[in-house]
Amino acid sequence: MSGHRDARCHMRRPCVRGIKQLGGYACSLLLGWSLPLLAAEPVQLFAWEHPPQLYMAADGRAAGVVAELTAQLFSQVGVTYRLSFQPLQRALQRVQREANSCVLLVERQQEREPHYAWVGPLLVSRLGLYARADDPLQLNSLEQARGLRILSYQGSGAGEYLHQVGLEVIASNKESLNLSMLQRSRAQLWATSSAVVSSMRGQPAPRLVLPFLTLMEDMACHPQFDPALQQRLQATLLQLYSEGWVQALYQRHGLQQE
Numbered sequence: 001m002s003g004h005r006d007a008r009c010h011m012r013r014p015c016v017r018g019i020k021q022l023g024g025y026a027c028s029l030l031l032g033w034s035l036p037l038l039a040a041e042p043v044q045l046f047a048w049e050h051p052p053q054l055y056m057a058a059d060g061r062a063a064g065v066v067a068e069l070t071a072q073l074f075s076q077v078g079v080t081y082r083l084s085f086q087p088l089q090r091a092l093q094r095v096q097r098e099a100n101s102c103v104l105l106v107e108r109q110q111e112r113e114p115h116y117a118w119v120g121p122l123l124v125s126r127l128g129l130y131a132r133a134d135d136p137l138q139l140n141s142l143e144q145a146r147g148l149r150i151l152s153y154q155g156s157g158a159g160e161y162l163h164q165v166g167l168e169v170i171a172s173n174k175e176s177l178n179l180s181m182l183q184r185s186r187a188q189l190w191a192t193s194s195a196v197v198s199s200m201r202g203q204p205a206p207r208l209v210l211p212f213l214t215l216m217e218d219m220a221c222h223p224q225f226d227p228a229l230q231q232r233l234q235a236t237l238l239q240l241y242s243e244g245w246v247q248a249l250y251q252r253h254g255l256q257q258e
Contacts, residue, residue: 045101046085151191175196
């Protein structure tokens, strides 16, 4: 951005740099789990809507790049699953009680680490503060956003993070509503990802003011989830990245892999 030094990027986990470099690791894991898994009960997946990457379509089925990535992942491993949408907190509570279950998508935080078995990353989002295209606002840090109203999607890591650092966050259940409120000057800033902004076609594009967080979201499973299945899922996911399958998926959806 012009007018100031590179904006800071606060990260809960290290960024995935050159995900293709993980290919060797994925292959070594797959060699250890080359035999097909024994038939088992379908895995119960709970998901919360995270448009445009994961949402419920008009026919009630899961849609978006994360839904397709999940389907490909389980297909290659040879395990079936059932997916239902629930609010995030309710889904996390159910996974703590049900051994053969997981949640999509969960930010992998230090305090959550020991309470789940993890497979990821399923989604990497580069979050920023966006303003109207005609708004001359410039920010060099989140501290300079104090006193400004910030729109965010309810349950998102962006809103949670900004709230934790003491900023005023207004949550809604639709990103399209956030964009509308931004354009009508109901708030000066919108905290979201570049993928969400690019999906809002036919609307005046807001301007990125400050990138502030790289967020990695995984599949969080019951802590006693089958370890063999967990390792097979993780290795297969890394292989999908290293082979370029995930990048091609994003391109088919007209999105840029972040």
